[in-house]
Amino acid sequence: MAKTREAGEFLSGALAGAMTKAILAPLETIRTRMVVGVGSKTIHGSFVQIIEKQGWQGLWAGNAINMLRIVPTQAIELATFEHVKRVMTTAQEKWNQSESPKLQVGQLSLSFSLSWLSPVAVGGAAAGIVSTLVCHPLEVLKDRLTVSHEIYPNLSIAVHKMYKDGGVGAFYSGIKPTLMGMLPYSTCYYFMYETLKKSYCVTKKKESLTRVEMLLIGAFSGLTASTISYPLEVARKRLMVGALLGKCPPNISAALAEVVREEGMMGLYRGWGASCLKVMPSSGITWMFYEAWKDVLLAERRKSKTQISTQG
Template sequence: MERQEQKLTWLSNLKAPMAGAFSGCVTRAITQPLDCSKVRLQLQVEPVANVVGAKYSGTIQTLLAIFRDEGVCGLWKGHIPAQLLSVFYGLGQFAAYDQLNTYGRHIKLLNEHSDTRHFICGGIAGAVGNTVSTPFDVIRTRIIAQDHGRGYTSMREGLRLIFVNEGVRGLFRGLGPSVLQVAPLTAIQFWAYNVVIETVLDYTKSDRATPHLILFAGAIGGIVSKTAVYPLDLCKKRLQIQKFQNSRTTYGEHFICKGLCDCLARTISREGYRGLFKGLLPSVIKSGIATALHFFMYEELLSILVRVQI
């Protein structure tokens, strides 16, 4: 009997990460073209405008250019590692958040201040999810960034070559700014989401969030959080393509830097402060849609799994 109860507890603890991973897969599939556009714009050193040497001049133009040059598949370039990124990030993030939030309720100070609890738990959960998924983020960035028909032919080959040529460090390029970014990003995301939900529920005197409210709160959380930490996201992408210049020669000047501070300084010096926000529009659109769908599907799937007697 005791062994069966332990099994039930173990399966029950898997419900949150299962819902998080599945919802991450679906939202990634839907928003991948916007992500591809964002990465191309982030890595472009030249101004995002119709000037000599600039390959991309805006979100719509970038999407059309990718479709013209690489076909429909180009819009979903790097999709397989991106899916694995979503799975591992979703598993790590929601599993950590669910456990931390549960433990936090037993701490008097955090139980009395739910906003603070959501912020802290969200930040730690984001850092955990990001760390375990970074190798897939590196390989999907490089696949999106490489010339058509050059570079890595598959995710497996890419991971192997990065490990052989650059070591473990290569698989975790950009981890520093990534963790610096994702902790406040996830914290703000969960905080904004819960603030919107709780504010509306208090105002309407309701006891349960509707699907429309979940979508709206998720979109607000995604847009606010992504905008707040965007320069770190841009630096992460630029750090992830270091030592990869031979496989991307048709996108203009290759950005070279030695670390986060150097990346920030060189970007500002070469492109101005506006350069830190290249690709912001497709990024916040994608983040708003993805976060809204992610939270909505997570809540719906989790409610279904909770009703399943396992």
């Protein structure tokens, strides 16, 4: 059992992420190829092409690095979200109990308050930013292994070649659009999940969700957040692997303009269907596993606190 709440949440996130990615790796492979414009433009066509060229193993291309990526990413993301949400909630409660600080400028008096900030939204934004900054190099490596298996047949070769060609900066290719895309996605994703979960429990007059309810609410939250931020995801992928295709846009605006020029406005949502097929089950399954692991890992801690409270 986890000794601290933070440790339990961190480990729960890692286990949930690993289990989810192992199940959904084929959809991730197809989605990545479609987003960056490699091979067929349809889900079925991409599936057939991968099987013909690489066999069934091709559907799990880059999955080793994907697992190495998702374990720390999901652990850091979920643990950061939970921690920042608690800190913000506590800060708001303390702030509301005391008189809000004021700034006097002449006859104008400005009162500062944290009540307008949503702890869930702030936690979601922080979760996306922190996990991205820490784990972005692994995301770049995963995409290189997925999209260009011939050039980067394994992890060690990919690391050596990328460092030789572009130094440390190569591992942070596309970091700016990644952060720009992650901020609205992560904020919306966590806000939607927590809000829907709370509203549903209040409406149904229950204290917690069933596993199926977590799955469905998590899936819907992922779909909504992904749809809002998807054009930035397309631009991000273009920047990250553009060098492999012989054309790398200089910035996110250029990448978006290039997509619109070549494929029209609908190009900004190319691969959206495949993304939804990946994001929805991924989001739902992740929350289901995460909440389940938290129940297991934090059960002993909750039991101990209850006994101490009873004794007191």
